[in-house]
Amino acid sequence: MPADDLALLEPHMRRCELPLRMMLATPGIPIEAVYFIEQGIGSVVASTASGHEAEVGFIGFEGMTGSSLVMGDDRAPHACYVQLEGDAIRIEAGAFNAALAASATLRMFLLRFVNALQTQAGCTALVNARLKLEERLARWLLMCDDRVPGEHLAITHEFLAIMLGVRRPGVTVALQLLEGRALIRARRGEIVIRDRAGLIELANGSYGEPEAEYVRLIGEISAA
Template sequence: MTNPDKKSEPDENHQYRNQLLRRMSADDLALLEPHMRRCDLPLRMMLVTPNVPIEAVYFIEQGIGSVVARTTSGHEAEVGFIGFEGMTGSSLVMGDDRAAHACFVQLEGQAIRIEAGPFNAVLEASATLRLFLLRFVNSLQTQTGCTALVNARLKLEERLARWLLMCDDRVPGESLAITHEFLAIMLGVRRPGVTVALQLLEGRALIRSRRGEIVIRDRAGLEELANGSYGEAEAEYVRLIGEFGAA
């Protein structure tokens, strides 16, 4: 699907897999490139530490970062989901130097890292870059709102179906390296509940669940099970930035 409202140049920066880098203007990319460094994203690496100055932004090329909220009593749940369609540290785009929630690597991969100082300097030098990246921030806020709604109103198996679809959008192939324990944190539930939900999906031949691995077998069936919870945030990203999907 094409996006007639998109103001950036469509997908011309082919040396990058990150969709923001691919779609930003050539002039804005040229301002960022001297400060870019490729880096690995090992599992559980902290990308943003809550309530401390953001050190760097990461334009994810492969892998997934989770934005996780945590109460003072230690309860955690995922509130944001970032893959190769986006970037971490978006508070800098909005003029702040820190974020309220943590962001860490959920599925390992690689990214383009830019230190916060040079990134802020480029934002000050280019109004078009800030406006373009604010489109991504807007789409991420839509995703967060959808997550709040489904967490409050939907059954666990429906929420799990949505989560797996979001992973499938961002991860090549059909296999996801993820544990029941980590899923429980992401969905904000107890581990036994995740096990039961996975068994339900497996019983319907939607997935195959192994130790530390989930294989998606029927994406259309997952979309049906998600009960309308998947698609709104994705459509908003397409409207604002452009289409994306795992290669």
């Protein structure tokens, strides 16, 4: 971010913790604040009136919540909540909007992130429709690995089922398949990445395009 634009935001930055399942945005309700995640992961989750849920967006330290504000709206179309706990920089929506109004370059910079996030969402829709569960799971774990330092991911089967839009028994079978190939080690509430290159191969081309688009628009994304 350009230094002048960062200076507009700095007086309004407040560091906060992100406990598991904390709501960062609620659909249909005006956005109260944006969160620039420093550690942890936020999931953008779409839902139906009947209660079905699936992840449509994935945000870590490379991004922010509340991107609707960048596009001129005051409400998020989907819920966003903390999937892996961590911390973030919080800026009240009013102060954030004032900064956007004061700087065209700030909005243009953040629109690059919105573009990258939309590319990611489009890829997610494609792989959910066309790929096998184990291939989708491999992609999801790679995206986590990009954003979480180390090889240990604190995630439950139940949460994975929501993120992938499948039933919990299906997640269990897919994890067993990946573990049988020595790609991961699955424990209760934790997954350990053992073979990243093998996960990329299993992802069957579903991982890489959104990541390359982010690099083109903004820069590298890696927590390693």
